[in-house]
Amino acid sequence: MKSATNPSESTSCELAREMAQKSRVGVVLLLGSPGAGKGTQAKELSRLWNIPQISTGDLLRIHVANDTALGRTVKTIIDHGELVPDSLITEMVEARLLEPDTARGYILDGFPRTTDQATWLIGRLAVERNPLPIRAVRIHLDRTQLLRRVSGRRHCPVCQRSFNIYEIYEHRPKYNGFCDRDGAALIQRPDDAEEVLCRRLKVYEAQTTPVIDFFQARGQFAEVMGDGPIEWITESILDAVNGLSLAGQEIPREY
Ligand code: AP5
Numbered sequence: 001m002k003s004a005t006n007p008s009e010s011t012s013c014e015l016a017r018e019m020a021q022k023s024r025v026g027v028v029l030l031l032g033s034p035g036a037g038k039g040t041q042a043k044e045l046s047r048l049w050n051i052p053q054i055s056t057g058d059l060l061r062i063h064v065a066n067d068t069a070l071g072r073t074v075k076t077i078i079d080h081g082e083l084v085p086d087s088l089i090t091e092m093v094e095a096r097l098l099e100p101d102t103a104r105g106y107i108l109d110g111f112p113r114t115t116d117q118a119t120w121l122i123g124r125l126a127v128e129r130n131p132l133p134i135r136a137v138r139i140h141l142d143r144t145q146l147l148r149r150v151s152g153r154r155h156c157p158v159c160q161r162s163f164n165i166y167e168i169y170e171h172r173p174k175y176n177g178f179c180d181r182d183g184a185a186l187i188q189r190p191d192d193a194e195e196v197l198c199r200r201l202k203v204y205e206a207q208t209t210p211v212i213d214f215f216q217a218r219g220q221f222a223e224v225m226g227d228g229p230i231e232w233i234t235e236s237i238l239d240a241v242n243g244l245s246l247a248g249q250e251i252p253r254e255y
Helices: 012-019 038-049 058-066 067-081 086-097 116-124 143-152 195-218 230-241
Strands: 028-029 053-055 105-111 135-142 153-155 163-165 221-225
Touching: 012 135, 028 038, 028 163, 028 195, 038 053, 038 105, 053 058, 053 086, 058 086, 058 105, 067 086, 086 116, 086 163, 116 135, 116 195, 135 195, 135 230, 143 153, 143 195, 195 221
Parallel strands: 028 105, 028 135, 053 105, 135 221
Antiparallel strands: 153 163
């Protein structure tokens, strides 16, 4: 298992931005408990690498907001902190992966969450003509910090950005209660209520930690610590992903 914390003042982010515009980046999976910072980091990496962030949680919430058939099916499941059935999730992910912006790679935020989803993804990549390399990074954060972060999180139902109302955290909204980007009123996600969050943490332990073993066994897994400034964690992830480069699939060091 790899571990990277508090990286020194490297220029990884700048170099990654410069070099990422044309190269294949591959598939980067961000794993970690609810509130560990997957979404926050996925957005940073998406900007740096110029590849899409694909968040299954965001996609599901958009379905719920748009009152689609899928949204109506999954709303209660999400609100109770349970996992949406694998078949529905893989169908939704498949539709998203068919879009042309995924050709150089993509960041999967919150997927796979079960070993069946992981097996599906590996199978899907294996049948591609020129398969993208895949790397999984877990962001680790202790339970006390998770609970504090999630209790202060506020969510924009329009652009899916998340903010935090506590002064000690980054990403405070400029205008209290409103999204910086589109001015929408921020909400607390129903599944961020404390009892639902506890359920999500249990589900994560039971169903998602085996996904870590799955990628560790394949030599495609690294871990970074999730505390500290956002840009430090981004640098740690860049280093971790770079450390997982596979023979014949080298990408610039800064990835
Ligand atoms: P999803 O939306 O994926 O939720 P999650 O995995 O539980 O993750 P979160 O969104 O809660 O947290 P995060 O790790 O992204 O943290 P964030 O960056 O926001 O899934 C929701 C539900 O959908 C699931 O429970 C399930 O029902 C369903 N679902 C989704 N995918 C599924 C799948 N594959 N299979 C089945 N069901 C699925 O950060 C948290 C807070 O901390 C924010 O306020 C942020 O601003 C702040 N913060 C982040 N980083 C820092 C930092 N370094 N310093 C200070 N504050 C920080």
